[in-house]
Every structure is written in structure tokens, then in C-alpha cells.
Amino acid sequence: MKQLLSxxxxxxxxxxxxxxxxxxxxxxxYIDMIPLKYTGAAVIALVFIMLYTFFSQMSKRxxxxxxxxxGIFCVLIxxxxxxxxxxxxxxxNMSDSNVKIDELSAIVLADDPAQTIDDVGDYSFGxxxxxxxxxxxxxxxxxxxxxxxxxxxxxxxxxxxxVDALYAKETGVIIFNEAYRxxxxxxxxxxxxxxxxxxxxQVQTVVNVEEEDDDIDFEELKKPFIMYLSGIxxxxxxxxxxxxxxxxxxxxxxxxxxxxxxxxxxxxxxxxSISNGVRDKLTHAGLYGVDVSIETLEMLYDIDxxxxxxxxxxxxxxxxxxxxxxxxxxxxxxxxDWGPSFKKGYNKVNGKEALAFCRQRHHFPxxxxxxxxxxxxxxxxxxxxxxxxxxxxxxxxLMKSLEDSFETNMKTKKIAxxxxxxxxxxxNWNIDSVSVTGSGGYExxxxxxxxxxxxxxxxxxxDESSVEKAKDAIQTILDGGKLxxxxxxxxxxxxxxxxDKTEKPDNNN
Numbered sequence: 001m002k003q004l005l006s007x008x009x010x011x012x013x014x015x016x017x018x019x020x021x022x023x024x025x026x027x028x029x030y031i032d033m034i035p036l037k038y039t040g041a042a043v044i045a046l047v048f049i050m051l052y053t054f055f056s057q058m059s060k061r062x063x064x065x066x067x068x069x070x071g072i073f074c075v076l077i078x079x080x081x082x083x084x085x086x087x088x089x090x091x092x093n094m095s096d097s098n099v100k101i102d103e104l105s106a107i108v109l110a111d112d113p114a115q116t117i118d119d120v121g122d123y124s125f126g127x128x129x130x131x132x133x134x135x136x137x138x139x140x141x142x143x144x145x146x147x148x149x150x151x152x153x154x155x156x157x158x159x160x161x162x163v164d165a166l167y168a169k170e171t172g173v174i175i176f177n178e179a180y181r182x183x184x185x186x187x188x189x190x191x192x193x194x195x196x197x198x199x200x201x202q203v204q205t206v207v208n209v210e211e212e213d214d215d216i217d218f219e220e221l222k223k224p225f226i227m228y229l230s231g232i233x234x235x236x237x238x239x240x241x242x243x244x245x246x247x248x249x250x251x252x253x254x255x256x257x258x259x260x261x262x263x264x265x266x267x268x269x270x271x272x273s274i275s276n277g278v279r280d281k282l283t284h285a286g287l288y289g290v291d292v293s294i295e296t297l298e299m300l301y302d303i304d305x306x307x308x309x310x311x312x313x314x315x316x317x318x319x320x321x322x323x324x325x326x327x328x329x330x331x332x333x334x335x336x337d338w339g340p341s342f343k344k345g346y347n348k349v350n351g352k353e354a355l356a357f358c359r360q361r362h363h364f365p366x367x368x369x370x371x372x373x374x375x376x377x378x379x380x381x382x383x384x385x386x387x388x389x390x391x392x393x394x395x396x397x398l399m400k401s402l403e404d405s406f407e408t409n410m411k412t413k414k415i416a417x418x419x420x421x422x423x424x425x426x427x428n429w430n431i432d433s434v435s436v437t438g439s440g441g442y443e444x445x446x447x448x449x450x451x452x453x454x455x456x457x458x459x460x461x462x463d464e465s466s467v468e469k470a471k472d473a474i475q476t477i478l479d480g481g482k483l484x485x486x487x488x489x490x491x492x493x494x495x496x497x498x499x500d501k502t503e504k505p506d507n508n509n
Contacts, residue, residue: 013053013067013070014050014053014057014070016070016074017053017070017074017077018050020077020078021046021049021050021077023081024080024084025042027081028042028043031085031087031088031416032420033084033087033088033416033420036424046077049069049073052069053066053069053070054066056069057070088412091415091416091419092412094406095408095409095412099205099206099239100204100205100239100289100291101202101204101205102132102135102177102202102203102205102241103179103240103241104135104138104177104178104203105176105178105200106139106143106174106175106176107166107173107175107176107196108120108172108173108198109167110193110194110195112196114198117146117199118147119198120173120198121147123151123152123171123172123173124154125151125152125153125175126155126156126162126165126166126170126171126174127140127155127175128155129156130157131158132177132288134205135205136175136177138203139175140153142201143199158447159180159183159184160187160451160454161451162174162176163188163191164451166195167188167194173198177241178240179240180287183287183447186455187448187454187455204239205289218417218420221421222254222255222421223255224252224253224477224478224480225306225307226251226252226304226305226478227249227250227252227305227307228250228290228294228297228305228307228309229246229248229250230246230247230286230293230309230311231246231310231311231358232244232245232286232311232312241288242286242287243266243283243284243286244266244282244283244285244290245266245283246311247265247282247283247297248261248263248264248372248375248379249261249262249305251477251478252477255480256482257429257430258482258483259431259432260431260432260434260476260477261376261379261380261431261432262301262433262434262470263375263376263433263434263435263436264297264436265368265372265435265437266283267281267283267368267440267458267459268282268300268436269281269438269443269459270282270299272284272288272292272446273292273298273299274295278445278446279445279446280447281445281447281460282296282297284445284447294308301470301471302471303471307409307410308409309406309408310407310408311405315406316351316354316355316358316378316405317351317352317354318351318405319382319405320350320354320382321350323386324385325350325351326348326349326354326381326382326384327346327347327349327381327384327385328347328349328381329345329346329380330342330343330345330346330374330377331344331370331377332344332370334363334364335363336356336357337360338355339356340352340357354378358371358374359371367440368460372435373433376433377433379431380431380433383429387422432473434469434470436466436469436470437466438460438463438466439460440458440459440460441461442458442459443456443457443459444457445459
């Protein structure tokens with residue numbers, strides 16, 4: 001009886017181990033993120049372990065050792081499955097992000113007696129007549145539902161005219177899209193203190209961006225594609241509509257192991273896809289959604305962008321810290337406005353230092369153009385660290401940081417396949433950079449129209465020759481060619497003259 005009970009206990013251990021092992025193998029096959037050679041080796045090892053612990057537990061002499069080993073392997077396999085599922089979950093959380101969130105507020109002047117929406121039911125609500133009207137109408141419906149009555153509205157041509165009317169007390173309350181707050185503060189520095197929010201309303205909209213089917217074979221992963229990298233100028237929730245301070249197009253050709261990063265300055269003065277030919281600063285395209293930024297860049301470079309990726313201030317800091325810091329190249333020696341200093345050459349930076357490096361522009365001779373190049377250097381540094389085999393030691397922390405640090409419309413399964421491709425082929429990526437240039441000036445634009453008392457925004461006029469060079473470079477990479485650049489040119493570059501500390505015009509308008 002004792003021997004029978006002992007065998008039954010062994011069978012229970014084996015059954016549990018079998019279920020955990022089968023679940024782990026099923027998870028490997030489901031996520032399809034590990035190359036076949038590694039998956040096959042893992043399956044063979046697991047089967048061997050399973051057989052060894054089975055026969056050990058059936059032995060009169062080794063059954064205790066067998067149970068101990070079975071328990072240990074069950075724990076190890078379970079933990080390994082947890083790591084895999086966490087990685088897949090992190091990818092899933094940041095992918096398929098094809099929605100944008102517009103937050104609208106009902107705003108009154110700070111000294112207005114109204115304390116809630118109920119108190120402004122008899123006010124005239126100021127609204128923008130055209131821009132973002134669908135979001136405004138959604139909030140109007142919400143307010144009318146809460147009040148149980150139809151509200152009176154007064155229409156204005158743009159968001160700044162709407163704020164003008166509030167300050168002039170032409171209207172008592174306005175429906176305001178929070179995406180414009182930073183832009184409005186450039187005209188009204190006291191906007192935050194002179195106004196109050198009575199209530200808020202969020203509108204989610206599907207971003208209409210074309211995608212390829214993710215059901216592709218391994219060879220098709222080698223086809224070139226284009227991704228828009230957008231850095232938004234806020235902390236917090238990524239899906240919120242906001243200006244895009246970083247606008248980089250990544251042209252990726254896995255077959256030739258080439259990546260081209262094309263930077264377009266935030267203040268580039270070009271027509272937006274929704275402006276009917278009226279020029280605006282590129283950063284303002286983000287106010288109307290990431291899809292408008294994509295369409296505007298497609299128009300500028302005559303390309304089709306396949307995917308986008310968005311990251312904000314918090315996300316950049318989190319990613320760099322999760323990687324354990326990165327080595328980024330600086331073209332100049334300088335001290336940033338946020339404290340950290342950088343030398344000409346390679347610098348080891350943490351998340352806070354990386355953010356300071358990417359945001360600096362005042363201490364450079366060509367201001368925002370150099371900031372764009374610094375963004376390219378940082379992307380290259382992150383990619384170099386993220387594709388290093390050593391990153392496996394920081395896997396858990398990296399996965400945790402990725403969940404809320406950036407979003408993309410590339411589907412989960414496709415990201416998993418590209419991870420699999422990287423692990424299987426271990427390509428030696430060659431990263432080149434191109435920046436379009438221009439000259440500065442002051443112009444009214446689509447988002448900031450001419451009106452008495454307004455500050456004319458600083459813009460960057462398009463340099464058509466640099467745009468044509470960028471187009472040629474993009475096509476070269478897509479066609480499988482290579483650019484005539486020295487991958488190690490930074491290390492061999494001669495010392496350049498240090499920039500003076502003369503401030504350039506603040507480019508944030």
C-alpha cells in the first residue's frame with residue numbers, strides 16, 4: 001500500500017509537470033516570438049526533463065530526487081512562462097493603438113461666480129465653428145444632456161479667437177480643446193491662472209491609418225517599410241491629442257540591414273493635409289491628430305508611411321532607464337537648460353539626462369536643426385542598446401517600462417515576428433541620418449491667424465533642395481541601396497568650433 005501511494009504521489013507530480021510543460025510549449029507557439037531553432041531546443045530539453053523526472057519517480061531509489069527535481073522544474077517553467085507572457089502583454093498594450101483622445105473642457109474666467117456646469121446653463125457657450133467641430137458637438141450633447149435643456153452657442157473662427165472672446169467677456173464660457181493649451185499660453189501667458197475648468201469631456205476617435213495584413217511569412221519580414229516616430233510635448237497619457245515636437249521618419253530595410261532616420265524640424269512651414277494649401281508649423285499638425293501629422297509628412301516627401309510610434313517625455317525617460325542607460329553621441333560640448341552637461345563625443349546617459357539632451361536647442365548655432373540631429377543620435381543609441389544580446393539581463397524592467405512608454409499601430413503579432421527576426425538573423429544595422437533644413441522667420445499660419453494683439457509665430461521656411469535630397473535618400477534605402485556615409489564618421493570627425501551661447505528666438509510658438 002505504501003509503495004502504491006508513493007507511485008500515486010509521483011504520478012500527481014508528473015501530471016502537474018506535464019500540464020505546466022504543455023502550457024509553456026503552447027505559449028511558445030502562440031506568441032511566435034522565439035526563433036524555431038531556440039523553440040525546438042527548448043521543446044527537446046523539456047521533453048528530456050519530463051522523461052527523466054518520470055522514470056526517477058518510478059524508481060524505488062530515486063523517487064525523492066525525482067519529485068524534488070519535478071517541483072524545481074515546475075517552478076522554473078512557470079516563471080519562464082510568466083516572463084514570456086509579460087513580454088507579449090507589454091507588446092500587446094503598446095500595439096494596435098489606433099485611437100486618439102481629445103479632452104474638451106468648459107472654461108470660464110477665474111473670477112466668474114459659476115462653480116459647476118449647472119451654473120452656466122443660461123450662458124452663451126463659445127465654440128470653434130470648424131476646427132474639431134465633431135468633438136465640440138459631442139461635448140455640447142453631453143452638456144445638454146446633463147442640463148436637460150438646449151444651450152445657446154456663439155461661433156468663432158479658431159481656438160485663439162475663442163479665447164479672445166472669453167477674455168473680452170463676449171462669451172461667458174467656452175468649449176476648449178485641451179490639445180491647444182500650450183499653444184494658447186504662448187499668446188496668453190496667464191491663461192492657466194486667469195481661467196478655470198468647470199467640467200471635462202473626452203472623445204475617442206479611431207485613427208484611420210492604412211496597415212498591411214500581419215499574416216506574413218518570414219521572408220516578407222525582409223521587405224522595407226516606413227515608420228513615423230512622433231515625440232509629443234507632454235507628460236502622461238500617450239493617446240491624448242498634442243503637438244508633435246519630434247517628427248522623424250524611419251525608413252527600414254531588413255534585407256540590406258539599413259535604417260535611415262529623416263528629421264523634419266517641428267517649426268517647418270508647410271501645408272497640412274487639412275489646411276487646403278495654407279501653411280502651418282509641422283508641430284501643429286499633431287493638434288489635429290497623429291493621422292494628420294502622417295498625411296502631412298507623406299505629402300512633403302511623396303511617400304506612404306506604414307506605421308507610427310508615439311512617445312512622450314515620460315516614455316523616453318522610462319525606456320532609457322529600463323535599458324540601464326545608453327551611450328549617445330553629442331556633436332557639441334554643452335550644458336543643458338535642465339542641468340546635465342555633455343561633452344563632444346559619446347556620453348553615457350540615464351533617463352533624465354537623455355530627456356535633457358533631446359530637449360535642448362538654445363545653445364546650438366542652428367537651434368532646432370541640431371535638436372533634430374540629437375533626436376536621431378538618441379534613437380540610434382536606444383536601438384543599439386535594445387538590440388544588444390546583453391539586454392536579456394534587463395528584460396523584466398524593460399518590458400515593464402514599454403507597457404506605458406510608447407504606442408504604435410503595428411499589430412502585436414507583427415511586432416512579435418520582427419522580434420523573432422531580430423533574434424534569428426541578428427542583423428548588423430547600419431543607421432544613417434538625414435535632416436531637412438531651412439531658414440527662420442515670422443509668419444501667420446493655419447493654426448495662428450492674424451489678429452490684433454497676437455504674437456506672430458516663429459517658423460522655419462522649407463529648403464526645397466534639402467527636401468529633395470531627403471527624398472532621394474529615402475528612395476535609395478527602399479530600393480535596397482546604401483548611402484555614401486561612413487558609419488564611424490563621428491569617431492573620426494575633426495574637432496569643430498564650439499557654438500556661442502547666443503539665444504535664438506524661442507521656437508515654441
